[in-house]
Amino acid sequence: MTDPKKTANDDKTLSEDDAATQPADQSGPTDQSDETAKQPKTEDSDEVTALKSELAAMKDRALRAVAEAENVRRRADKERGETLKFASSGLAKELLPVVDNLRRALESVPEEARAENDVLKNLMVGVEMTEKMLLDAFVKQNILKLDPLDEKFNYAEHQAIQEVPDTGKPAGTVVQVLQHGYKMHDRLLRPAMVLVAKADPASPPDDPDKVDTTA
Numbered sequence: 001m002t003d004p005k006k007t008a009n010d011d012k013t014l015s016e017d018d019a020a021t022q023p024a025d026q027s028g029p030t031d032q033s034d035e036t037a038k039q040p041k042t043e044d045s046d047e048v049t050a051l052k053s054e055l056a057a058m059k060d061r062a063l064r065a066v067a068e069a070e071n072v073r074r075r076a077d078k079e080r081g082e083t084l085k086f087a088s089s090g091l092a093k094e095l096l097p098v099v100d101n102l103r104r105a106l107e108s109v110p111e112e113a114r115a116e117n118d119v120l121k122n123l124m125v126g127v128e129m130t131e132k133m134l135l136d137a138f139v140k141q142n143i144l145k146l147d148p149l150d151e152k153f154n155y156a157e158h159q160a161i162q163e164v165p166d167t168g169k170p171a172g173t174v175v176q177v178l179q180h181g182y183k184m185h186d187r188l189l190r191p192a193m194v195l196v197a198k199a200d201p202a203s204p205p206d207d208p209d210k211v212d213t214t215a
Contacts, residue, residue, distance in 0.1 A: 088141050089184050095134065096182060096190055102131040103180075138182070146181035146192045148174045157181055159191040163198035171199035 105127055114121040135145065146157055153160060153172045158181065167175050174194045181192030 085185060086187060088143075089187065089189060092138065092141065092143050092182070092184060093189055099131065099134055099138075100179065102127055102134070106131065141184065143182055143184045143189070146183060147177060148181075148192055148194060149177050150174060153194070153196050157183065157188060157191055159193050160196045161193055162195050164195050165198040165200070167197040169197040171197055173197040 106124060109120065109124055114124055138145070148154065148158055150169075151174050153174055158174065161178060164175050167173070169175060173196065174192075175197050176195040177192055178195065179190075179193040182189040
């Protein structure tokens with residue numbers, strides 16, 4: 001007959017052995033599952049970083065493209081504005097000799113001849129009106145005549161033909177205008193041809209001890 005106490009002790013011992021061996025059996029799969037759970041997180045983090053870098057690069061390229069397009073647009077607008085601004089400069093240059101000849105015709109007829117001949121007088125009036133209308137049209141197109149008489153010689157707008165001594169004027173002063181110049185807006189169409197006062201060698205300089213260092 002089986003001893004009930006012995007059987008109970010045997011069952012208790014078996015339960016303790018199972019409890020002792022069970023955690024040891026499950027420790028391996030648990031650690032492996034933790035490593036497996038950590039691995040996707042690392043891969044996801046790397047992928048997010050790569051996507052952020054790619055997005056930043058694309059954003060930079062887009063901003064550069066927008067800036068370049070804006071620069072191209074501004075250059076095109078500037079060129080278009082310059083073209084419209086000086087659109088009539090070619091025609092104006094062709095008309096400058098016409099203006100010169102009208103002025104020469106008026107200056108070639110003395111006042112006495114006009115007073116003595118009514119036909120000639122009326123002809124000169126017509127020439128004067130034609131010259132005035134042409135100059136008015138120039139003004140509407142922002143074409144200005146340069147008349148630098150008694151002004152300081154300007155290398156940007158004047159062309160000196162000769163220096164004239166004994167003029168009684170400061171050196172470099174325009175004493176005669178042989179041909180008027182013209183400019184359109186800030187662009188020179190033709191320089192004024194002038195005669196310039198020459199420095200008097202007999203007159204001493206303002207400061208004999210001063211050395212010119214501008215050259």
